[in-house]
Amino acid sequence: MSEFDTVIRGGTVVTAADTVRADVGIRDGRIVAVAQTLTGGSRQIDASGLLVMPGGIDSHVHLAQPSGEAVMADGFESGTRSAIAGGNTTVIPFALQPRGASLRQSVMDYHREAEGRAYCDYGFHLIISDPTASVLGQELPALVEDGYTSFKVFMTYDDLVLNDRELLEVFDCARGCGALVMVHCEGYDAIRFMTEKLERAGRTAPFFHGASRPQSVEREATHRAISHAELTDVPIMIVHVSGREPMEQIRWAQHKGLRVYGETCPQYVALTEEDMKGLNMDESGGKYVCSPPPRGPADWEAIWEGIRTGVFQTFSSDHCPFRYASETGKLNPKGRTSFRWVPNGIPGVETRLPILFSKGVVEGRITLNQFVALTSTNHARMYGLYPRKGSVAPGFDADLVLWDPNRRETIRQSLLHHGADYTPYEGLAVTGWPVMTLLRGKVVAEEGRILGAPGDGGFLRRERSPYALP
Amino acid sequence: MSEFDTVIRGGTVVTAADTVRADVGIRDGRIVAVAQTLTGGSRQIDASGLLVMPGGIDSHVHLAQPSGEAVMADGFESGTRSAIAGGNTTVIPFALQPRGASLRQSVMDYHREAEGRAYCDYGFHLIISDPTASVLGQELPALVEDGYTSFKVFMTYDDLVLNDRELLEVFDCARGCGALVMVHCEGYDAIRFMTEKLERAGRTAPFFHGASRPQSVEREATHRAISHAELTDVPIMIVHVSGREPMEQIRWAQHKGLRVYGETCPQYVALTEEDMKGLNMDESGGKYVCSPPPRGPADWEAIWEGIRTGVFQTFSSDHCPFRYASETGKLNPKGRTSFRWVPNGIPGVETRLPILFSKGVVEGRITLNQFVALTSTNHARMYGLYPRKGSVAPGFDADLVLWDPNRRETIRQSLLHHGADYTPYEGLAVTGWPVMTLLRGKVVAEEGRILGAPGDGGFLRRERSPYALP
Amino acid sequence: MSEFDTVIRGGTVVTAADTVRADVGIRDGRIVAVAQTLTGGSRQIDASGLLVMPGGIDSHVHLAQPSGEAVMADGFESGTRSAIAGGNTTVIPFALQPRGASLRQSVMDYHREAEGRAYCDYGFHLIISDPTASVLGQELPALVEDGYTSFKVFMTYDDLVLNDRELLEVFDCARGCGALVMVHCEGYDAIRFMTEKLERAGRTAPFFHGASRPQSVEREATHRAISHAELTDVPIMIVHVSGREPMEQIRWAQHKGLRVYGETCPQYVALTEEDMKGLNMDESGGKYVCSPPPRGPADWEAIWEGIRTGVFQTFSSDHCPFRYASETGKLNPKGRTSFRWVPNGIPGVETRLPILFSKGVVEGRITLNQFVALTSTNHARMYGLYPRKGSVAPGFDADLVLWDPNRRETIRQSLLHHGADYTPYEGLAVTGWPVMTLLRGKVVAEEGRILGAPGDGGFLRRERSPYALP
Amino acid sequence: MSEFDTVIRGGTVVTAADTVRADVGIRDGRIVAVAQTLTGGSRQIDASGLLVMPGGIDSHVHLAQPSGEAVMADGFESGTRSAIAGGNTTVIPFALQPRGASLRQSVMDYHREAEGRAYCDYGFHLIISDPTASVLGQELPALVEDGYTSFKVFMTYDDLVLNDRELLEVFDCARGCGALVMVHCEGYDAIRFMTEKLERAGRTAPFFHGASRPQSVEREATHRAISHAELTDVPIMIVHVSGREPMEQIRWAQHKGLRVYGETCPQYVALTEEDMKGLNMDESGGKYVCSPPPRGPADWEAIWEGIRTGVFQTFSSDHCPFRYASETGKLNPKGRTSFRWVPNGIPGVETRLPILFSKGVVEGRITLNQFVALTSTNHARMYGLYPRKGSVAPGFDADLVLWDPNRRETIRQSLLHHGADYTPYEGLAVTGWPVMTLLRGKVVAEEGRILGAPGDGGFLRRERSPYALP
Ligand SMILES: [Zn+2]
Ligand SMILES: [Zn+2]
Ligand SMILES: [Zn+2]
Ligand SMILES: [Zn+2]
Ligand SMILES: [Zn+2]
Ligand SMILES: [Zn+2]
Ligand SMILES: [Zn+2]
Ligand SMILES: [Zn+2]
Incomplete structure (x- = not known):
C-alpha cells in the first residue's frame, strides 16, 4: 500500500451503516484506506475519543x-x-x-x-x-x-x-x-x-x-x-x-x-x-x-x-x-x-x-x-453526489468531520460564523460538537477557528439523482 | 278529526326511521294524519302492497x-x-x-x-x-x-x-x-x-x-x-x-x-x-x-x-x-x-x-x-326544505310516491319522459318501480302516465340549511 | 276514525327521523294515530312545550x-x-x-x-x-x-x-x-x-x-x-x-x-x-x-x-x-x-x-x-323489538316519554329511585328531563312520582335481530 | 500497514450504506483493511465483476x-x-x-x-x-x-x-x-x-x-x-x-x-x-x-x-x-x-x-x-452479533460472499446441498448467484463446491440486542 498524505488515527468511523474503530488514510484529497491500523502519512491527526464522520x-x-x-x-x-x-x-x-x-x-x-x-x-x-x-x-x-x-x-x-x-x-x-x-x-x-x-x-x-x-x-x-x-x-x-x-x-x-x-x-x-x-x-x-x-x-x-x-x-x-x-x-x-x-x-x-x-x-x-444518513449520506444520494460525497470509504472525497460526542456547548451568537447578527437557537444547550472539519483532506476548521480560505471550495457538477430515475 | 280530501289506504308508510302499516290522510295539500285506519276522504287511493314514501x-x-x-x-x-x-x-x-x-x-x-x-x-x-x-x-x-x-x-x-x-x-x-x-x-x-x-x-x-x-x-x-x-x-x-x-x-x-x-x-x-x-x-x-x-x-x-x-x-x-x-x-x-x-x-x-x-x-x-333518507329526507334537511318536505308525517306537504317493491322493469328510453334521446341505463333490469306520484295531494303521475300539468309545481323559498349553521 | 283512550295534545313528536308538531292517539295500549289535530280521547294529556318521544x-x-x-x-x-x-x-x-x-x-x-x-x-x-x-x-x-x-x-x-x-x-x-x-x-x-x-x-x-x-x-x-x-x-x-x-x-x-x-x-x-x-x-x-x-x-x-x-x-x-x-x-x-x-x-x-x-x-x-335513535329506536331494531317498540307511529306500543327540553336539574341521589345508596353523577347539572312516562298507554311516572305498579311490565319475547340475519 | 493473509482484489464492496470499488485485506480471520488498492497477501482472490458483501x-x-x-x-x-x-x-x-x-x-x-x-x-x-x-x-x-x-x-x-x-x-x-x-x-x-x-x-x-x-x-x-x-x-x-x-x-x-x-x-x-x-x-x-x-x-x-x-x-x-x-x-x-x-x-x-x-x-x-441490510447487517444488529458480524469493514470477521450480480440460474433440487429431497422453488429462474463464500477468511464454498469442513463453524455467544435495550 502506498503512502498517505494524511492519516486520521484512533477514531471511530461512522457511516450510514456502520460504526467501527478504524484509521483513515487520505491521499490526493481522497480517502484511500480504512483500516485497523495505518502507518505513515505526512500528517497524522489524533482522533482518539472522536467520531470520524462524513462532512x-x-x-x-x-x-x-x-x-x-x-x-x-x-x-x-x-x-x-x-x-x-x-x-x-x-x-x-x-x-x-x-x-x-x-x-x-x-x-x-x-x-x-x-x-x-x-x-x-x-x-x-x-x-x-x-x-x-x-x-x-x-x-x-x-x-x-x-x-x-x-x-x-x-x-x-x-x-x-x-x-x-x-x-x-x-x-x-x-x-x-x-x-x-x-x-x-x-x-x-x-x-x-x-x-x-x-x-x-x-x-x-x-x-x-x-x-x-x-x-x-x-x-x-x-x-x-x-x-x-x-x-x-x-x-x-x-x-x-x-x-x-x-x-x-x-x-x-x-x-x-x-x-x-x-x-x-x-x-x-x-x-x-x-x-x-x-x-x-x-x-x-x-x-x-x-x-x-x-x-x-x-x-x-x-x-x-x-x-x-x-x-x-x-x-x-x-x-x-x-x-x-x-x-x-x-x-x-x-x-x-x-x-x-x-x-x-x-x-x-x-x-x-x-x-x-x-x-x-x-x-x-x-x-x-x-445521524450520518440524515446529515450527509442521504443528501449525497438524493442529489447525485454519491459516491463522491457522503461516506467514509475508499474513493470518497476526504470530506470529514471529527466530532466530540460528549462535548457540551450552549449555542450562542458569539460562537457562530454566519453573517446574521443573531441565532434563533440562542441559549440552547447541546451535547456533541464538531472539533475539526476536513475538506478533501485539508483541515479547514478546528475548534471554531477557520483554517481554510475562500476558494478552497469548488463547484460540484452533480449526476442525476438515482431517486429520480424513471 | 276533520275530513280528508284524500286518504291513502292500506299501504306501508316508510320514513327515514320507520316502516309502518298505516293510512295517510291529506287535506289542503298537506298530510294531516297517519293512522292505523282512516275513514272518509273525498278520494281514496288503495295502496295495498305498496310502499308510501315521501316523494x-x-x-x-x-x-x-x-x-x-x-x-x-x-x-x-x-x-x-x-x-x-x-x-x-x-x-x-x-x-x-x-x-x-x-x-x-x-x-x-x-x-x-x-x-x-x-x-x-x-x-x-x-x-x-x-x-x-x-x-x-x-x-x-x-x-x-x-x-x-x-x-x-x-x-x-x-x-x-x-x-x-x-x-x-x-x-x-x-x-x-x-x-x-x-x-x-x-x-x-x-x-x-x-x-x-x-x-x-x-x-x-x-x-x-x-x-x-x-x-x-x-x-x-x-x-x-x-x-x-x-x-x-x-x-x-x-x-x-x-x-x-x-x-x-x-x-x-x-x-x-x-x-x-x-x-x-x-x-x-x-x-x-x-x-x-x-x-x-x-x-x-x-x-x-x-x-x-x-x-x-x-x-x-x-x-x-x-x-x-x-x-x-x-x-x-x-x-x-x-x-x-x-x-x-x-x-x-x-x-x-x-x-x-x-x-x-x-x-x-x-x-x-x-x-x-x-x-x-x-x-x-x-x-x-x-333509501328514503338518501332520496328525500336528507335532501330536504340539507337544503332547508325540512320539515315542509321530506317525510310522511302530519304537517308535511302531501308529496308522496307509491312504490311497488316487487315490480320488475327494464330501463328503456321508450319508458322515459325526458328530453334526451337516450338513456345511459338502457337495458338495465331493476326491481322496484314508482306507480303513483302525488304532489301536494294531487296525483300527477300514475303508471308512467302524466296526470299533472305544467305549472302544478311552484317555487320553493328555502330556509337556511341546518347543516350550515355556524 | 274511531275513538281514543288517550290523546296527547300539543306536543312535538320526535322519531329517529322526524320532528313534527302532532297529537298522538292511543287505544288499547297502542298508538293508533299521529295527526295534526286529534279530538276525543277518554283522557287528554297536555304536552305543550314538551317533546313526545318513544320511551x-x-x-x-x-x-x-x-x-x-x-x-x-x-x-x-x-x-x-x-x-x-x-x-x-x-x-x-x-x-x-x-x-x-x-x-x-x-x-x-x-x-x-x-x-x-x-x-x-x-x-x-x-x-x-x-x-x-x-x-x-x-x-x-x-x-x-x-x-x-x-x-x-x-x-x-x-x-x-x-x-x-x-x-x-x-x-x-x-x-x-x-x-x-x-x-x-x-x-x-x-x-x-x-x-x-x-x-x-x-x-x-x-x-x-x-x-x-x-x-x-x-x-x-x-x-x-x-x-x-x-x-x-x-x-x-x-x-x-x-x-x-x-x-x-x-x-x-x-x-x-x-x-x-x-x-x-x-x-x-x-x-x-x-x-x-x-x-x-x-x-x-x-x-x-x-x-x-x-x-x-x-x-x-x-x-x-x-x-x-x-x-x-x-x-x-x-x-x-x-x-x-x-x-x-x-x-x-x-x-x-x-x-x-x-x-x-x-x-x-x-x-x-x-x-x-x-x-x-x-x-x-x-x-x-x-337522541331518539341512540336511546330507543336502535335498541328496538338491534334486539328484535321493532316495530313493536322504538318509535312514535301507528301500530307501536304506546310507550312514550314526555320530555321537557328546557328543564334544568342537578343529578342527586335524592332524586333517584334505584336501590343503590349513591349515584356516580352526584352534582352533575343537566338540561332536559323526563316529565311523564307512559307504558302501553298508562301513565306510570310523572314528575318523579311513580304511578305505575309492580307487574305493569311484562315479558317481551323478541324476534331475531335484523342485524344478525345471515 | 502490515501484511494480509488474504486480499480480495478488484471487487465492489457493498455494505448496508455504501457501494464502493475497493480491495479487502484479511488477517487472522478478520477484515483489517478496505482500501482502493491493497498489495501483498498470501492469497489473492480476484473479485473483478463481483460484489463483495458480508456473508x-x-x-x-x-x-x-x-x-x-x-x-x-x-x-x-x-x-x-x-x-x-x-x-x-x-x-x-x-x-x-x-x-x-x-x-x-x-x-x-x-x-x-x-x-x-x-x-x-x-x-x-x-x-x-x-x-x-x-x-x-x-x-x-x-x-x-x-x-x-x-x-x-x-x-x-x-x-x-x-x-x-x-x-x-x-x-x-x-x-x-x-x-x-x-x-x-x-x-x-x-x-x-x-x-x-x-x-x-x-x-x-x-x-x-x-x-x-x-x-x-x-x-x-x-x-x-x-x-x-x-x-x-x-x-x-x-x-x-x-x-x-x-x-x-x-x-x-x-x-x-x-x-x-x-x-x-x-x-x-x-x-x-x-x-x-x-x-x-x-x-x-x-x-x-x-x-x-x-x-x-x-x-x-x-x-x-x-x-x-x-x-x-x-x-x-x-x-x-x-x-x-x-x-x-x-x-x-x-x-x-x-x-x-x-x-x-x-x-x-x-x-x-x-x-x-x-x-x-x-x-x-x-x-x-x-439487500445487505436485509440479509446480513440487520440480523447482526438485531441479535447481538454486531459489530463482529454483518458488514465489510475493519474489525469485522472476514465472513464474505462474492456475488455475481449477472449470473442467471434456475433453482433446481440438483443444485442444492440441503437434506430435503425437493425445493419448493424448483424451476424458479433467478439472476444473481453466490460464487464464493469465506468464513473468517477461509474459502468454504466456491461455485457450488463445498471446500469447508464440518467443524469450521463455531458457536457465537451473542451480546444483548441493542433493539431490546430498556
Ligand atoms: Zn428554503
Ligand atoms: Zn422553501
Ligand atoms: Zn351537476
Ligand atoms: Zn358538477
Ligand atoms: Zn354490563
Ligand atoms: Zn360487560
Ligand atoms: Zn414460527
Ligand atoms: Zn420458524
Whole structure:
C-alpha cells in the first residue's frame, strides 16, 4: 500500500451503516484506506475519543439570494465559512431565476457570486420561477445535462409561485430530463387570504406570520404537489416539512408506492410558534419568522416519528439568513408595519448538526448511523453526489468531520460564523460538537477557528439523482 | 278529526326511521294524519302492497342551463315531467350566473324559464362564476335571505372555474350569510394539462374523457376544497363523488370533525369507464360522458361503503341531459373531433330512484329507511326544505310516491319522459318501480302516465340549511 | 276514525327521523294515530312545550344478578322503578347461566325474579358462561326460538370468561341460530397479570382498578372478538366501549365491511379515571369502579366522534348497581383490601337519558333524532323489538316519554329511585328531563312520582335481530 | 500497514450504506483493511465483476429440531453446508425446550448436535415452551447472560403454544433480562377450530392447511402480541410475516412508537396458496405447507411495501426442512389422511439470497444496500452479533460472499446441498448467484463446491440486542 498524505488515527468511523474503530488514510484529497491500523502519512491527526464522520452536506441553504427588498445576511463567503465551522463540507444553495430572466444566465450570475469565495464545495439547485417554453424545452434540460440536476419550485411567494398548470408542466419536464423536483408546499392563495384578513383585523405582529399559514395550508399544498406528481409520474422531494399534517400526507403517498420524499429541518424540532411572540408580541418575534413557520411540541414529536420511520430522507438547515437589527433585515421599515414584510428565513447552517446530534442521538431518538444518513449520506444520494460525497470509504472525497460526542456547548451568537447578527437557537444547550472539519483532506476548521480560505471550495457538477430515475 | 280530501289506504308508510302499516290522510295539500285506519276522504287511493314514501327530492339537476355551444335536452317542462314520472316531487336545479352578469338577474332569468312550466316543486341553487365584491357583498347575502340558501362553485370548466383565492372568498362569504356551499371538485389545471397531452397523442375518442380526469384529479380537488373549508371554518357539500379516493378524503375530514358532507349519484354505482368506449371506441361512448367520469366496479364498492357508513348524505341524479344524435348534443361537430367538446352530462332524474332501490334495497346493501333518507329526507334537511318536505308525517306537504317493491322493469328510453334521446341505463333490469306520484295531494303521475300539468309545481323559498349553521 | 283512550295534545313528536308538531292517539295500549289535530280521547294529556318521544329502551342493564359475594342493589322492582322514573319503558337485563347450570333453568330463575315485579316491559339477553355441547346444540337454539334472541359472552371475569375456542364455538352457534352476540371485550389474562403486579406493588386502592385494565387491554380483546367474528362470519355487538382505541378497532372493522356494531354508555362521556381516586386515593373511589373503567376527556371526544359518525348504534346504561356503604357492596371487607374485590359496576338506568340529552343534544353534538335513535329506536331494531317498540307511529306500543327540553336539574341521589345508596353523577347539572312516562298507554311516572305498579311490565319475547340475519 | 493473509482484489464492496470499488485485506480471520488498492497477501482472490458483501446471516433456521413424529431433514451438518453454498456464514437455529425439560439442558443437547458438525458459525435462539418459575426466574436470565440473548415463543402448535398469561410473564421476564422476544403469531384456538371444521367437511388435502389459518388468524395473533408487548413495555420481533393484514398491524404499532420489529421470508414473495393445491389437490401440495402459509400475489406486494418502507428489518429463510417422499416427512402415513399431520415447514436456507436478490435488487424493488441490510447487517444488529458480524469493514470477521450480480440460474433440487429431497422453488429462474463464500477468511464454498469442513463453524455467544435495550 502506498503512502498517505494524511492519516486520521484512533477514531471511530461512522457511516450510514456502520460504526467501527478504524484509521483513515487520505491521499490526493481522497480517502484511500480504512483500516485497523495505518502507518505513515505526512500528517497524522489524533482522533482518539472522536467520531470520524462524513462532512455534513446541507442540501438546502440560501446564499446571496435576492429576497424582495431584504438583503440576505450571507453570501458565499460567510455562508460557507459558517458551514465548515458547523462540520459541513458541501452545501447546495439555489440559483434563482428571476421572472423574465434566462435560467442559464441566472446560473452564471450565481457562479460569479460563488467563484473564489467558498470555503466548502457547492452545487446549485435551480429555482424555476418562470417556466416558459424555452426554459422547459431547452435551458432546463441542458442545465440538467451540465450537472444542475435538481430544482425547486414554489407554491407560494409573489415572485416565485407557480400555478398548478405550471407545476404540471415543470414536473412533466423533470420527468423527461431526469431532474429531481423539490417543492415548497404552502398554498399561495390561502396565505394571501389569511394575511389580508389578519391585517384587516390589525393582527400584524410577527406572531401572526404563523396564523397566516397554518398547518392545513401546508398540508393542502403537500397533497396537491403529491397529486401532480402522481399524475405526471415523477418523483418529488417535499422540502422543509413542519408538522404532523404534511408529514402524514407524505407517508400516505409513500405507502401508496409513490416516489415522494421528505426533508425536515432543525426549526421543526427546536422552535415553536410561541417563539414568534418575541417579548410581549413585539418585533423580536421576527427573529423566528420562517416558512413554513415553526409549529409546536406535538408537531416535534410527529417530525421525530417521521424521521424514525423513514418518512424523511434528509435533515437540512434551510439556512436563509437575515440580520435582525437592520434596515434590510427583519427590522426593515415595512417589516415593522406587518409580519407580511418581515423577510422569511432564519440562519442555521452552522447549528444543524449539533441540534440533530443532541436531540436525536444523545436523547436516544436516532442512532449514530441515522445521524450520518440524515446529515450527509442521504443528501449525497438524493442529489447525485454519491459516491463522491457522503461516506467514509475508499474513493470518497476526504470530506470529514471529527466530532466530540460528549462535548457540551450552549449555542450562542458569539460562537457562530454566519453573517446574521443573531441565532434563533440562542441559549440552547447541546451535547456533541464538531472539533475539526476536513475538506478533501485539508483541515479547514478546528475548534471554531477557520483554517481554510475562500476558494478552497469548488463547484460540484452533480449526476442525476438515482431517486429520480424513471 | 276533520275530513280528508284524500286518504291513502292500506299501504306501508316508510320514513327515514320507520316502516309502518298505516293510512295517510291529506287535506289542503298537506298530510294531516297517519293512522292505523282512516275513514272518509273525498278520494281514496288503495295502496295495498305498496310502499308510501315521501316523494323523491332531487337536489342536483340541471335544467335549461347553457353549456357552451351545446343545448340542454331538458327545460323545466320536460325535466320536471321526467322527474314526477320517476317518483320525484321536488327538484333543485341551478341558476347559473354567467361571468359578468348580476346574480339577481340570473336568478330572475331562471324564474322566467320555470314559471308555469314545472310539473313539480322546485327551488334554485345558485352557481357563482363571478364572485365580484358586489356579488359577495350584496347580491349573495340578499338572495340567501330570499330563499336561495345554497350555491355551487366549480373547481373546473373554462366558464365556471374559481381560483383558490375566489373559493376562499366565496367560502368566507357563505359562512357569513349561512349559505351551504356545494363544490364540484375536479382540478382545472390538471384536466387541461391531461387533455392537451391526450389530444397531442391523438387520443380524442370519448373514452379519453375518463383519462383526462382520473380519480387523483378529483381527489386532489376534494382535499383542496376541504382544506379551504377548514381554513374558513365553513361547512361544505362535496357533490357527485365518483370513487374511493375522493370518498376517503371526505371520510378523513369527517373523522377530523370537519363539517364536510358528501353526495353521490347513480352513475357511480351503475356505469363504468369502459362504457365510454362505446362500440369499438366510437363516438357512442359519448353517451356516458359526464364529470366526474364513471369509474369502475371496485369504486362502486367504495361508493357503497361510503353510503353504508354514512359518508354520503344524499344520492342525487346530477341530471344534466343532452341529446345524443344532435348537432347541439353529444354529436356536435366539434365533439366528433375530441372528447373535449362532448358536452359533459347524462340524463338521470327519472331513473335515480329505481336504480338505488334495486341495487341498494333489493340487493341488500341499504335498508328501506336509508333509501328514503338518501332520496328525500336528507335532501330536504340539507337544503332547508325540512320539515315542509321530506317525510310522511302530519304537517308535511302531501308529496308522496307509491312504490311497488316487487315490480320488475327494464330501463328503456321508450319508458322515459325526458328530453334526451337516450338513456345511459338502457337495458338495465331493476326491481322496484314508482306507480303513483302525488304532489301536494294531487296525483300527477300514475303508471308512467302524466296526470299533472305544467305549472302544478311552484317555487320553493328555502330556509337556511341546518347543516350550515355556524 | 274511531275513538281514543288517550290523546296527547300539543306536543312535538320526535322519531329517529322526524320532528313534527302532532297529537298522538292511543287505544288499547297502542298508538293508533299521529295527526295534526286529534279530538276525543277518554283522557287528554297536555304536552305543550314538551317533546313526545318513544320511551327509552335500555338494552344493557343488570338486575338481580349474582356477582361473586356482592349483592346487586337492584332487583326487578327497584330497577324498573328507577328505569321508568328516568323515562324508560323497556329494559333488557341478563339471564346469567352459572357454570354447570342449564341455560333454560337459568332463564326460568330470572323469570321468577321478574314475574309480577316489573314496572316496565322487559326481555332477557342470555349470558353464556358454560358453552357445553348441549347448551350450544340444544338449549341455546331452542331459547332463541322462544324469543331470547341475543346473548352476551365475556372475555374476562373468573366465573364468566370464555377462552378463544369457546368464543369461536359460541359465535358459530349464533350464526346457525340467528342470535346476536354481545361481547364484553377485556382480556382476562392481561387483567390478571396486571392485577397481581399492582397488588405485589401495594397498589390496591380503587384507583388502580383503572391501571389494571388499560385501554390497550380493551382494544386487544376488541380486535380479537372482531377477528373471531370475521372467521365465523357472524355479526357481533361490542358493548360498553370506553375510549378511542377500541372505538377505532370497531370503525376499522366497519370500514372493512364486517358487521360489527358498537354500544357506549354515559360513564364514557361523563366520568374519568381520576374519579376513581376518590378523596385522596381512598375507598370512595370505589363508587366509580366499573368495567371497562372510565377513561378521560380525550376519550370522551373519541366516543362522541364515534357517536357522531355512526360507529355506535346504541347508548345504554350498563346499569350494574351496588350499594357503596354496604358489606355486600363496594365497601365489602375484601374490597377494602384491594380494588380486585370491589364489585364492578355503577347504577345509571335513571340518568342515562338526561346525560345524553344534555351533553349530546343541548351541547350541540347530536340532533334530537339521533337522541331518539341512540336511546330507543336502535335498541328496538338491534334486539328484535321493532316495530313493536322504538318509535312514535301507528301500530307501536304506546310507550312514550314526555320530555321537557328546557328543564334544568342537578343529578342527586335524592332524586333517584334505584336501590343503590349513591349515584356516580352526584352534582352533575343537566338540561332536559323526563316529565311523564307512559307504558302501553298508562301513565306510570310523572314528575318523579311513580304511578305505575309492580307487574305493569311484562315479558317481551323478541324476534331475531335484523342485524344478525345471515 | 502490515501484511494480509488474504486480499480480495478488484471487487465492489457493498455494505448496508455504501457501494464502493475497493480491495479487502484479511488477517487472522478478520477484515483489517478496505482500501482502493491493497498489495501483498498470501492469497489473492480476484473479485473483478463481483460484489463483495458480508456473508448472509440467517437468523431464522430450524436444524435438528424434533417436530412431532416427523424428522427434520437437516441436522447441523447438512443444514450449514446448504447455508454456506447459498452465501451464508452465520445461522441462528433454535434450541427448543421440550415441556417439562430444563432450558439449560435443552441448550446443551443442541450444542451436542452442533459440536464439530457446523460448516458456518452459529448461535442459538431459545424456544420457551414451558415458562415455569424456575425457567423465568433463573434459567433464562442466566442463559441470556451466557449469550443466548433471544428466544422465540409460539402462539400456536400443541407442544409449544403459550397462553396469554404465559406470554405476558415471558415478555415481562425478557424486559428484565434484556432478551429479545421473537413471536410466532398465529392463533391456536382459531386454527384448531378451523381445522376440525375442515376435517368434518372432508377437506383434508394439503391445500386446506391454508384455509385452516387464514390471514385474519395471523393478524389477530399479531395484534395480541403487540398489545402484550405494549402492556409489558418490551420490544418484540414478529417473525415470518406473510401478508398485508399482519404487516399493517406492525406498521400501526411502529407509528404509535412501539418497538415492534418485523421479519419476512422468501415464501411470502415467491409462493402462493395455490401452490398447496399440488397437482389436482393431491398430496404433492404438502411440499409447500408451512406456517404461516403462503398467501398470494396481492400479499407479495404488501410484503414488498413493508420491505420498502422499513416495516421489516430482516429477511430470513425460516428454513424448516422435511423430506417429501418419506415416512418421516411430508408423506408420513398420518399426513396422507389430513393436512393437519403434514409437518409444517419448507427448506430455504440456500435459496434465500438469490430469491431476494433477483426479485428485490434485479427487479428494482430494493437497492443493493438494502439487500445487505436485509440479509446480513440487520440480523447482526438485531441479535447481538454486531459489530463482529454483518458488514465489510475493519474489525469485522472476514465472513464474505462474492456475488455475481449477472449470473442467471434456475433453482433446481440438483443444485442444492440441503437434506430435503425437493425445493419448493424448483424451476424458479433467478439472476444473481453466490460464487464464493469465506468464513473468517477461509474459502468454504466456491461455485457450488463445498471446500469447508464440518467443524469450521463455531458457536457465537451473542451480546444483548441493542433493539431490546430498556
Ligand atoms: Zn422553501
Ligand atoms: Zn428554503
Ligand atoms: Zn358538477
Ligand atoms: Zn351537476
Ligand atoms: Zn360487560
Ligand atoms: Zn354490563
Ligand atoms: Zn414460527
Ligand atoms: Zn420458524
